[in-house]
Amino acid sequence: MAKIDLYKVWQKDGYTLVTHTDPIFFTDRLVRNQKISRRRESLEIILNVEKIENYLWEVAENSPYLDVVEEDGSLKIAPRKKISPEFEKNLLCAFRDTFFQEENITNQYLLYQDLFLYYGRYRFGGFYGIIHKLFPLVFIMRVVKGYQPMVWQMLIVDPYFLNKTKEKIISWYEEIEEGAEYAFSNITLVQKENLALKVLNNIVRKNKGKEGFNIASKLCGRLGLGFLKDFYWVATQATEDTEWDIYKKPPVPFTLWPERKSE
């Protein structure tokens, strides 16, 4: 089962959800969506919380849309089978706004990056494509032994092979796109208790008016939740003592000595 880990992080004023995404490589998301598309797996969102709360039972009992199942000591929210199409549409829109849209944009971006391969020399209009157009030369050159490699190359090489590769690349990314669509229509939510997260939240809670984010950003790596550093570090820049203060200093003058004013 494909999994996404979400973290319920305390943000001084309330909770926010943070997910672990690599800022440089998008590969893990592509991998997940391709896997889902091929294996028809359902997507499991693991919600890391400080403490598993029972209010989920109450929410789900009264809800016509959600169902709660207990599994391995953790509560699991699964959608009931009958959801009104309007509500389902709204839910899907909400997800599309966040995960889905971003993943599809990434997908398109990487597709065009990979199509770079298509714009190589082997295209029909490229260098070897033009060489191939000189095919009739083969009949002139076949007598001369020295031209044999070129003759064979003209006979053997398929000038359209890169166009085929292009189609392969496009279908590869289509598969991933399809996987994303399937994934975000089959979601289950599981709560898991996370001790490291509890510590970080306690730190921010305790130092509300102080440098809570700064402390958390320095400690989260050691607690094994290093990806939160990107979240905390940005938060410190906005609310606490920041490294950007250097820009508040008066600028260095262009001339070292003040220009003499004309008397």
Next chain:
Amino acid sequence: MAVWSQKIVDVEVDGFVIPASSSSWHDCGSWMVWVELNPYRLGEKIPGNHFYNLKINLYSPRVKYGLSPGEMEKIGIEIEKIIDTYVYNLEKAELVGKAYRKMFTGTLIAYIIALVTAYGWWFIWFRQPFHAFVGIDNWWKRLKAGKKLANYHIREVTPGKEERKQQAIDEVYRYFKTLKGRYLEICQRLRDYCKAKKLKNPAFEKIENAYRQIILSEIEDSFLVKMIAHTLPQKIVRFFLGDMVLIPKIPTPRILVPVRDLDFDLSPYLEEENG
């Protein structure tokens, strides 16, 4: 998904929560989970045309605040990510590499014929024949491991139950607490400690290997530096070989996942709330 006629094989491997501190930007100061096999070796273990259930027995030192369910889940997710990304990258490289090989095998034949027929050696400047071997290593890795790794049924991380392995990791942790110094020196001393102990308890050999891998991963070039041509010789090679290096050689990753530093005392952060 496995069908009723599909054969399923169980693969069990050991993982250890290793006292060490990572030095990367994101995981500064964290410990490491190390799994004894890299994805390629793991794939080799699975017989062909079989599905597999992967069970990772995780041994961690006994401490006051052990790994919580969320952290265990995270370890599982990260290990799966490493394996799946490896499989994905191999297949992606083969998507184009296969077409190159198929096309240039013909050219290779032409080249061999020219060796016999042509007068003079001017044609050795054709660089096409080498394309017949583009991504051949990726092809081999995918045949041996990549194809099989994708056929999983269940993959889980569970706490290990073998007492000797548990003793070994506890002992390593006890020794780790006595050490002071720079990070890599600590790792080297722990490696030597395990080396000395491995005759008494074979579990130490695995932990010694883990430290070797951790030290290597700290010393080696990063993934980015490996992939990007940043030195002059590399740039020259890339210029002349052009398309050949567009299909990269997929590096086999180590299964190393950062986890919470179990030596770090959480009680001041957790007990205030209760008290």
